[in-house]
Amino acid sequence: MQRDLDHKIGTRTRMFLTLILGVIFTFAPLAGALEPDLVRTRTHAEHITWSIALLAFACGLALWARDSMFKTVINRRLMVTTFHLFVTQIALWTGCWYLDVPVTTAQVLMILLWFALGGMISITIDRRIAPSTLGYLVAFVVAARHPDHAMYTMAAANLFFTINAAWVWKPAQLRWTPEERRAVEEAKLARKRKRAA
Secondary structure, three states: OOOOOOOOOOHHHHHHHHHHHHHHHHHHHHHHHHOOOOOOOOOHHHHHHHHHHHHHHHHHHHHHOHHHHOOOHHHHHHHHHHHHHHHHHHHHHHHHHHOOOOHHHHHHHHHHHHHHHHHHHHHHOOHHHHHHHHHHHHHHHHHHHOHHHHHHHHHHHHHHHHHHHHHHOOOHHHHOOHHHHHHHHHHHHHHHHHHHO
16 A cells, blocks of 8 residues: 555656647647647637547547556556546537637636646645646636737646646655765666676
8 A cells, every 4th residue: 555655656757748738738728829839729629539538648648558558556646547538528618609708708717627626636646736726726717817819828827737747746856865875876887797797
């Protein structure tokens, strides 16, 4: 049980996947706002298409990293939460389409969805993600006040989440002090000498 709940297992892969999805989630809204013809996000159907594409991409990443990301309950919960996010996004955009909710309003509601999901991660998986959850709450309030700038606000909140998650999930090697790093290198060298002898 202790191993299954160990945050340190799979940190390298978790951070790598976080950075990939974080970069996409940060730059896609910016591209959609600055270059609408390049990243088409002006209709509900286009947002649904993007969400389906991201879900398929996340499934591909999970398949590629299955040895690491399905090794512990922490990593499995994060992967399932990621899938849940994209499925819920598809449902949100479909519902807003049927209800004739304007696209700009739906974009603001999507930030609220991310706030709710961030809160779920903070409560059930890793409380160190709480700053990002608060970031999404602030972003939602700002976007609700200025819906025309929702995509910029969305990008800023996603960038903050990426930085927060990459920091708390960085591999253990990056947390070592110079003394600890030197001790590990000396231990590796001693093992090599022992094998050579």
